[in-house]
Amino acid sequence: MTPIIFLLAFLVSTINSHVAAIDFCVADVKAGVTSVGYPCKSPSKVTVDDFVFSNFTNGPPNQFNFSFTPADVENFPALNGLGFSFAKVELEEGATVPMHAHPDATEVVIAGSGPAKYTTGFITSDNVVYTKTLTEGDIFVIPKGLLHFGFNSGKGKASGVTLFGSGKPSIQVLDLALFGNNLDSSIVEKTTFLDAAQVKKLKALFKGSG
Amino acid sequence: MTPIIFLLAFLVSTINSHVAAIDFCVADVKAGVTSVGYPCKSPSKVTVDDFVFSNFTNGPPNQFNFSFTPADVENFPALNGLGFSFAKVELEEGATVPMHAHPDATEVVIAGSGPAKYTTGFITSDNVVYTKTLTEGDIFVIPKGLLHFGFNSGKGKASGVTLFGSGKPSIQVLDLALFGNNLDSSIVEKTTFLDAAQVKKLKALFKGSG
Amino acid sequence: MTPIIFLLAFLVSTINSHVAAIDFCVADVKAGVTSVGYPCKSPSKVTVDDFVFSNFTNGPPNQFNFSFTPADVENFPALNGLGFSFAKVELEEGATVPMHAHPDATEVVIAGSGPAKYTTGFITSDNVVYTKTLTEGDIFVIPKGLLHFGFNSGKGKASGVTLFGSGKPSIQVLDLALFGNNLDSSIVEKTTFLDAAQVKKLKALFKGSG
Amino acid sequence: MTPIIFLLAFLVSTINSHVAAIDFCVADVKAGVTSVGYPCKSPSKVTVDDFVFSNFTNGPPNQFNFSFTPADVENFPALNGLGFSFAKVELEEGATVPMHAHPDATEVVIAGSGPAKYTTGFITSDNVVYTKTLTEGDIFVIPKGLLHFGFNSGKGKASGVTLFGSGKPSIQVLDLALFGNNLDSSIVEKTTFLDAAQVKKLKALFKGSG
Amino acid sequence: MTPIIFLLAFLVSTINSHVAAIDFCVADVKAGVTSVGYPCKSPSKVTVDDFVFSNFTNGPPNQFNFSFTPADVENFPALNGLGFSFAKVELEEGATVPMHAHPDATEVVIAGSGPAKYTTGFITSDNVVYTKTLTEGDIFVIPKGLLHFGFNSGKGKASGVTLFGSGKPSIQVLDLALFGNNLDSSIVEKTTFLDAAQVKKLKALFKGSG
Amino acid sequence: MTPIIFLLAFLVSTINSHVAAIDFCVADVKAGVTSVGYPCKSPSKVTVDDFVFSNFTNGPPNQFNFSFTPADVENFPALNGLGFSFAKVELEEGATVPMHAHPDATEVVIAGSGPAKYTTGFITSDNVVYTKTLTEGDIFVIPKGLLHFGFNSGKGKASGVTLFGSGKPSIQVLDLALFGNNLDSSIVEKTTFLDAAQVKKLKALFKGSG
Structure with a gap:
């Protein structure tokens, strides 16, 4: 069995130095940001909790009856360099998300459970409107940079998870x-x-x- | 008011030719694939349904008590060129997802609703195990290319949505x-x-x- | 001198097949577009005129006293795959460019000659307005995807050349x-x-x- | 109207932290450069003047009767991460730009106003010469890395603006x-x-x- | 001849500041790593030896009769940002390289000189095995992220150089x-x-x- | 054991359609090239030989006493989309490789076996010469787009393998x-x-x- 023990030693010594930094680059959010994200946190300081986001539950609705909870590179550093982030949205009955655009991010809406319906739409640069009322189990793609909107068009709450094609999407509300x-x-x-x-x-x- | 009508004509004529193709590139999946995805479907043939995926509900569980429903560029062509895709997973009580890796895709698990727990983990290239039992509202990042696994460690069903950092992720089951x-x-x-x-x-x- | 002639033959034979396609990829605009542009025109059909755009002079102003002439990948195929394109703009005295955004392109304005002034501005996603009146020899950067506007704020014509960070930018006019x-x-x-x-x-x- | 004021508060609080850094990444040129450019200047220190380059006028011609004024990421930090930069060139009658190449940048020449003509050309890797005499309103593309040259072939001054497909192009003069x-x-x-x-x-x- | 001396002065002054940093970005490995590599070492501290790796000879074989010598961005900083690195491998007669994968790197094996043979193979995500016995002068591509293996199937030593499509590939040994x-x-x-x-x-x- | 057989059936059916195309994109070189390479060959037509290049041995030297054998995407289609290719070079005693540049590719020379020495060098855009005489086991990086040269400065043959950071590098011989x-x-x-x-x-x- 000696040979295999030596193999182990050989391989471990080869691959142990800095190796975790090769598999991932968890953001060191205290360091300065660059056009391609944050520097990597030292692997020795990374724990399993860096890969878990546990706050992804909505708080109480605001005065407009909707809540919005982002999970992006600034509060979930494992997303650093991956090019996407998430948000959880919950609209009370009648709530509206005002006309807005994400200047450099595609958005994908995954309609959540429940009887309510979420009507959403986007407008292309040749002024065509693509609109759809989503029900549970529907996914909807909103192309990058276009004006779009949404509202709860059913009875009861409408909830969903959104994916953004950016680690920290910006929002331009018209x-x-x-x-x-x-x-x-x-x-x-x-x-x-x-x-x-x-x-x-x-x-x-x-x-x-x- | 004449001037504005002329402006309209001017701008519309400027931007109408091929313009939808600029805002998005819905896959023409019948055409040959390239290393960067599919050619764009002609904008004149694109409808709102190209941006909606409506089949994202799980079928009955298989013999192992889990179901897996992909929403990727081949069945949801609006994802073409975006670099990500989705799947819905539902594990009956006791179900296990065997050890596997996605050769060129990060995976993100978004734990769904319900009392059940999903235990998942990945192993880095320096052989460190990062494992976590997720509950509703947790998100977990599995870095690209690493061996990982999961199982329903609670009572009742465990469900979730997964995001893959690839329009059509491959799965290498050990x-x-x-x-x-x-x-x-x-x-x-x-x-x-x-x-x-x-x-x-x-x-x-x-x-x-x- | 024989050896050098042989060298010539050797090198030429090595590098002659398809080689022009390596140096550039002029668009074959009749072929279908993909998310990364057009296929390359066969090098044997490429001439010097593919690298020259000779129509970059403005026509008469429209009813609003401005003209806009694009030079993009569709009318200037040498721009294929380069990620930028141009336009020439000329505003008569008093003309206004309405509020708009380019969903996936940075814009750079290079103020042209003449006594007139061009006032332009953009609004960030945290609602800060950056506005400036440009004179001849000024360059102004408008970040990708943000709402922006312009108007001739001086006496006489205001002209300029704009660069877009896209081979075929789209324009969403509010x-x-x-x-x-x-x-x-x-x-x-x-x-x-x-x-x-x-x-x-x-x-x-x-x-x-x- | 109360609800809208709450909406405002909600949205502003959501988007205000670091948000300008999402829309742009103005270079902090005093920090060290990386293979993808400079770190971002803190948004709180960015002003409208960071987006304006006001020195884009040529100085007196050198002994060869031409002047060259760059506007690149080092003197125009808004260009950071955008992948392009500019220069203004003015050739007196008879001036020549010697044979040179830009090792990692495409060049585009936009011929300026005036009666003079600018003759330019590049040589491909299969030794074909593409040469053209430009007049006002012509644009000419010089593919990346190839040897090229230019000279004023007309009467009077020849001027132009050049775009480089690099935030800081290098110049290898033969x-x-x-x-x-x-x-x-x-x-x-x-x-x-x-x-x-x-x-x-x-x-x-x-x-x-x- | 005066004019040319002025040209020289003109051009040198234009291009001398920071210019080496434009041509290359040698890693400053003491600085923190980011998701896109290391910051650039100051050009004034770069010497020809930064571009040379002189230790690319194998040490004595380990207990398994193979040796492995990496030349990657950490010991050969000129590779910074280039997206590839190398290793030299030498297997004594009978040696085996155990089943493993590189989570984010293609591997290319260039079989070295000598009478020995190297048998290698990879397994795709649809479980097809591609295996080949290489002899001197053969090159073999192992796609990114897939399980693969190798062994010396001939008489005498088997050696080779491997290229990895990553500046610092990680190795997950099953x-x-x-x-x-x-x-x-x-x-x-x-x-x-x-x-x-x-x-x-x-x-x-x-x-x-x- | 029945459950596992079902698992097998389940997983295989999930992953079998088109899956090989996910793991790799072997060039269909008969189809038209694009700015990002060739379309993918149908996986059903891909064999292990697509991943093997077996002609990587030099022919007889030319009149200048050197031979050059490329292994690039056109004769080794597994390199499609990978961004690199290879060549084998062998210089007889006294041979010279003339001054040249690769307009869009880094070159890396891996000095081969034997007593001969290969002297090589490159010139930066600020006109600094970096030159080195390589011996067996040395690797040398030549940054993208710069003029460089080489010659056999020792006794006997000098051989080596070169890597280019392009699937089909072009060569501009001065x-x-x-x-x-x-x-x-x-x-x-x-x-x-x-x-x-x-x-x-x-x-x-x-x-x-x-």
Whole structure:
């Protein structure tokens, strides 16, 4: 049996140094981010809990009757460098997700259990609307960067898990982009064709200035 | 108002030709596959149903008490070129998912609802075992290419959705790779250190020859 | 000198077959497009004119006093696989480029000659506005996927060349996406917080239905 | 209206932390460079001027009657990670750009205004010469890594903007590579087939030794 | 001749700052690793020896009559960011390389000189065995992530050079993964279908516990 | 034992369709090439010989006493999509490899056995020469796109294997690019600073016109 023990020693010595860093690159989120993500946490400090996200349950709904819980590279560092992340969404009856886009991420919605229905849709760059009412067991793909929306169109809660094709997707909410900042109202008006009164009303609502 | 109508005409004419193909590339699965996926289906033939996968419900469990339903680029062509796909898994009480690896895909398990528990784990290339018993609302990352396994360790059914970092992940099941083909038994023995009797027994079980 | 002639023969024979295809991949635009562009035109059919785009001069301005001339992979096949394309823009005095986004392309504006000024800006996903009035010799970067706009803020014409980080960028014009199709008005209203009268007015203007 | 204010609070709190870093990665050029560029500057330190390059005007011509002004990731940090950069070139009448190559960048020349003509060309790896005399409004693609050259072939100044498919392209000028360093003359001679006298003359001219 | 001296000065000043970093990115292995490799060593500290690996000769064979010498990014920093590395292997007569996989690297074996033969093979995810006995001058491709093996099937030594499609490939040796750690024996048994006695025997041999 | 037989049936049916295409993409070289390589050969037509290259032995030396045998994607289709290829080189005593560059490929030289020495070098874009005389067991990295050369500087044959970071590298030989085509002599002269007599002599030697 001696030979095999030697083999073991040989192979272990060959592969033990830094080797875990080869299999994965758990984010060291305290280090600076780069255009390709975070540096790798030292393998000696990685534990099984780095690969588990245990907070993926929704809190109470907000005033709009929906809750949103992200699981992305910043709170789930095992996702570093993988190019995707998750979120859990739960909409109370009647809730609406406002028009928005993810500037650099595809979104995939996996409709959860229950009798409620989730109606969602996206608009392409040639202005075609693709909309669908999802029921339990449906998956829906929203291509990268396009404006899209959703609302609970059934009775009771509508829930789902979403996948984003980015480790930390950004969200551009249309109304906040137009009315929730100091962009000059005259610029909003002439670049969106909205009436001045409408811009003023929504600037007030979304606490924008200008 | 004339000017805006002209703007409309101008912009629409600019962006209408082939434009949907820019926003997405739904697979034309009848065409030949390449190392980067399928050619794009003509946008004029794409409908909203190309973006919806509606069969994501499990069939009855197999003899081992688990069912597995893939949603990948071949049955859900909107996933073409996106680099990920899904599967739904449901394990009856006591079911086991045998030791296997995905040669070129990370796997992420999202534990489903219910009282059951799913115990899963992977083994790194320096032979460290990372194992965890998941409950509802847990997510677990299995790095690319590593041997891993799972079993229902609780009472009742355990279900979940898995994400794979590949549009069409392959699955290398250890026992099928070693015993389910014509690989010469003497080669299996000397490269795995298994006893000849053990190899013979499993070759018989998995219908291998050699 | 014989040896060198032999060298020549040797090297030429080694490198002549298909070699041009190695140096470049001019698009065969009649073949089907894939998620990574077009197949390569046969090198034997490639001429110097495939590398030259000679139509990059603006036509007369449209009703809005601006013209837009793209040079992308579909009319300039040498750009195939390179990941960028161009456009020439010329705005008459007072012209406005409406609010829009490029779902998967960075844009870079290179301000052209002349006394006129071009004011442009983009809005980030945390709703910060970055805006600047450009003069001749300025370059401005608009990050991928974000809403942005522009207008001629000076006297006389404002012209420029734009680079897009895509061989065939798509353009999502906000008003056309919201009002230029059959998206149900009630959905527009609840997902944008716009008043019904405003939606109705712009639906009429942009010839949308629903 | 209360609900919308809550929505605002909800969304803003969700998206505000680090969010600008998601939309862009402006180079922190003082930090060390990696094979994929620079780390991202902290979003809180980014201003609109990071997205503007305002020095893109040529200085006086050099002794050869041309000027060259780069706008790359080192002086225009918004280009970090984008994979392209720019330069402005102006050739006085009769000026020549010597034979050179960009080891890892495609080049695109956009011919500027004026009556002058710019003649440029590249040589493929099967030794075919593609050459063209450009006039205002022409674009010319020079594939990655190939030897190429240019000269003002008309009357008056010839100017243009060049795009490089690299955030910081390198330039290998043939004569400097062969004659402007300490490469042993005998090696130059036998690997280029140039006569010793010619090598000696150009070594003297370009201040090489050896 | 003055003009050319000025050209020289012009061009050298343009291209000298940081320029070596553009041509290559030699690893600074003392800095932290990221998912895309190491930061670049300062060009001023790079010498020709960074591009040379001089230790690529095998030591004495181990107890199993084979030796393995890696040349990867950690001991040959010029490989940083290139996506490949090398190893030299020498098998004495009768030696066996045990069943293993490289979780994220293709392997290519280049059979070395000598009368000996090297028999190698891999198993696909549909359980097909591709096996071949190589002689001097043969190259063999083992696709990424698949189980594979090898043994010296001839007389005398068998040697070769292997290329890996990774700057630092990891190695998952089947027996060490199953039996060389603390993975519970009952889990090994039910996920591999091996008999308890076989698992116990190999756990003892490979010094595993559990 | 029945359950396991069912498992087998279950798993095999799940994974058998098209699965080999997932593990590899052997080139169908008769189909048209794209910017990312060839389409995949149907897995049912792939045999073990597709993974073996058996012609990797040098023919007789040419008039310059060296031979060059490529193993690239066109004669070894298993390399499709992998991003690298090989060549075998053998230089008789005194042989020289002329100054050349690979426009889009890193080269790595692995010095072969024997007493002879191979002297090689490359020139960076800031005109620094990195040169080294290799002996058996040395590896040398030549960064992408840079001019480089080599010669047998010892007694007897010098041989080696080269790796290229491209499935089908192109080769731009300096003298053939300058003198082996119809590039106008006056253009060669003014863009290279070579004397007219030198250009004429080498144009004659390399059979160029112009």
